[in-house]
Amino acid sequence: MLSKYKYVGKTVWYLVSAELLLNLVNSAFFLILNLYLRSLGLKDDAIAEYNSIRLIAVVLLSLPVGIYIRYHAIKPFFYVAGVGLPALSVLFLYAVSHEYAFWAKTCIFLWGVAYTCIQVASVPFFTRNIPSRYHTEIFSLHFAVSSASAIIAGLLIYSLQQINSHFFTDLTVLYCISGIGFFALLCIPFIKERKIPAEKLNPSFVLFKDYDWDKISIALLPGLILAIGAGLTIPFFNLFFNSVFNFNSNQFSILTTVSFILVLISSLIIPGLKRKYGYFISVTLSQTIATVSLFVLASTEWYKEYRFALPIAITAYLTRQPLMNMAAPMTSEWVMNYVGEKNREMVSSLNAGMWSGSWFISAILFAIFRKQDLAYGQIFMITVVMYFIAVYLYHRFMRTNNR
Numbered sequence: 160m161l162s163k164y165k166y167v168g169k170t171v172w173y174l175v176s177a178e179l180l181l182n183l184v185n186s187a188f189f190l191i192l193n194l195y196l197r198s199l200g201l202k203d204d205a206i207a208e209y210n211s212i213r214l215i216a217v218v219l220l221s222l223p224v225g226i227y228i229r230y231h232a233i234k235p236f237f238y239v240a241g242v243g244l245p246a247l248s249v250l251f252l253y254a255v256s257h258e259y260a261f262w263a264k265t266c267i268f269l270w271g272v273a274y275t276c277i278q279v280a281s282v283p284f285f286t287r288n289i290p291s292r293y294h295t296e297i298f299s300l301h302f303a304v305s306s307a308s309a310i311i312a313g314l315l316i317y318s319l320q321q322i323n324s325h326f327f328t329d330l331t332v333l334y335c336i337s338g339i340g341f342f343a344l345l346c347i348p349f350i351k352e353r354k355i356p357a358e359k360l361n362p363s364f365v366l367f368k369d370y371d372w373d374k375i376s377i378a379l380l381p382g383l384i385l386a387i388g389a390g391l392t393i394p395f396f397n398l399f400f401n402s403v404f405n406f407n408s409n410q411f412s413i414l415t416t417v418s419f420i421l422v423l424i425s426s427l428i429i430p431g432l433k434r435k436y437g438y439f440i441s442v443t444l445s446q447t448i449a450t451v452s453l454f455v456l457a458s459t460e461w462y463k464e465y466r467f468a469l470p471i472a473i474t475a476y477l478t479r480q481p482l483m484n485m486a487a488p489m490t491s492e493w494v495m496n497y498v499g500e501k502n503r504e505m506v507s508s509l510n511a512g513m514w515s516g517s518w519f520i521s522a523i524l525f526a527i528f529r530k531q532d533l534a535y536g537q538i539f540m541i542t543v544v545m546y547f548i549a550v551y552l553y554h555r556f557m558r559t560n561n562r
Contacts (some may be wrong), residue, residue, distance in 0.1 A: 170288065173349045174281065175300050177237060180343040181244050181277055182308035182451065183315075187336040189247070190312060190415055191408040193397050195256070195329040203398060204526035209255075210394050211522035214515040215272025217278065221512030224279045225505050233284045234352045236276040241347050243273030245340030252333055271515070282507045286495060288353050292447050302488040306423035312336060313416030320409050329408050370502050378494040378506065379513060381552035386514045388545030390521025391538055392453070396476070399535045403460050404469050421481035442486045442493075443554045449482035450546040457539035493557060 195207045198200035228236070285297045315336060319327040327335075400406035400414070456475035459468045491510075498506050528538050 170351045171285070171297060171300065173346045174237070174284065175304055176342040177241065177346040177350070178277060178281060178301070178304045179311075180309050180346070181240055181340050182304055183312050184244055184337050184340040185274065186309040186312035187303070187316065187333055189394070190309070190397065191316060191329050191413050192333065193352065193395070194401060194408045194411070195333065197398070197401070198329065199255070203395075203529040207395075207397070207522045207526035207529070209264070209267055211519045211526075213267045213271040213274075214519040214522065216268045217275045217515030218512050218519055220272060220275045221279050221515065222509065223435065224275060224314075225507060225509065228280055228283055230507070232352055233280045233287070234347070234350055236280040237347045238344070238352065240273050240277035241341070241343040243276070243422070244270065244372075245337050245343075247273055248337035249334060250335065250341065252330060257328055257479050261302075279507055282491070282495075283503055284352070286500075286503050288351075299488045301349050302484065302491075303423055306419040306484065309419035310416050310423060310499050313412040313419065316412040317378075317409055317416070371498065374498050375502055375506055375509065377556060378498050379509060381549045381556065382490065382494070382510065382546050383513050383517060384552065385549040386517035387521055388542035388549070389514075390518035391525055392542045394518065394522065395525060395535070399539075400472075402471065414476065415480075418477050418480040421477060422484045425481040425485040442489050442557065443550060445482045446546070446550045446553065447488045449479045449486070450543060450550060452476075452479035452482070453539060453546065454543045457536040460534055460536035490553060 172199050193206050193210075196209065197203075224236070247266050247270040251270060252261055254260075254263035254266055281301065285301065316332050319335065396415075397406070397408075397411050400411050406414070439515060452475045456472055459472040459475070462468050494506060494510070495503055525538060
């Protein structure tokens with residue numbers, strides 16, 4: 160089942176390694192930044208504001224970047240990310256820890272700009288430069304990177320704070336992992352990019368005429384609904400466990416590390432599952448069980464005083480994460496196959512902008528809901544409803560357009 164991974168080529172492994180190192184920074188921010196900001200005295204709505212500022216940069220740049228890379232080399236964007244992401248992480252942490260609010264917001268916005276360069280450009284790079292027979296493995300590797308980086312970041316956070324919790328505070332750990340991101344620059348020079356054929360170098364085109372917008376709309380609609388729902392939950396799981404079950408950054412890091420180990424395992428067996436059962440069964444079943452697990456997790460807030468609530472919450476969290484992430488490479492591959500070659504760069508950029516834009520909107524909604532004292536469980540239930548709608552749409556579209 161895993162044998163084909165060795166044939167994907169050195170360029171894939173260099174890019175995957177660069178993605179892994181840069182995603183370490185993103186994963187560390189995901190795991191403990193919210194908790195660090197809370198330790199500074201920030202309320203949930205202020206924390207959500209930092210999340211939304213970071214995401215709006217991705218929204219603003221995704222479409223222009225997607226249009227640009229259709230006619231230009233992609234590799235320079237990896238250098239921008241390799242320098243910008245870790246550097247801006249360090250600057251942001253310094254600014255926010257010294258209460259320079261304006262500079263902190265500026266840095267986190269530019270952080271989003273740097274992250275766009277790797278997030279939007281990597282999938283089109285793979286589809287342009289790697290033979291299609293390896294695309295299933297490449298998409299699985301691409302999504303496995305997020306899992307692997309979260310595992311490594313979680314273990315680093317836990318290990319460093321176990322060594323010396325007084326020295327390795329949340330801030331110090333974030334500084335350390337941000338510095339590790341610079342090592343991505345050692346991998347990027349070895350990434351080989353094919354020259355773009357001359358007939359594809361003419362950028363004079365009419366935007367709304369040059370793409371199949373009906374196909375693009377169908378392909379992205381379920382993901383849009385999924386993204387809005389996910390934005391209400393995923394960035395704030397650490398706050399949920401901290402508020403409901405008194406988890407600290409160490410405990411949440413370990414919990415999420417375990418969940419991403421399961422995600423990593425599941426993502427690597429996806430090619431075999433897809434070939435055996437197809438998109439239709441694999442995606443629908445995994446997403447449905449994941450959504451039910453989120454429902455169970457959200458409900459634990461209503462009986463949190465009972466001893467059995469925490470084991471149920473942990474089990475539901477560990478079930479939801481790998482199953483929902485298992486579906487992601489398959490839905491991405493299905494989308495890229497469905498829209499066709501000429502739409503792929505545009506779809507990749509729109510998808511990145513869509514997720515970030517949805518999470519931007521969701522972060523604002525989350526802040527409003529929390530200001531109105533809406534419970535985490537109630538907010539998460541909104542996501543459950545949106546997930547079920549998205550699962551139904553994927554189910555319907557894949558059945559109708561199954562290849």
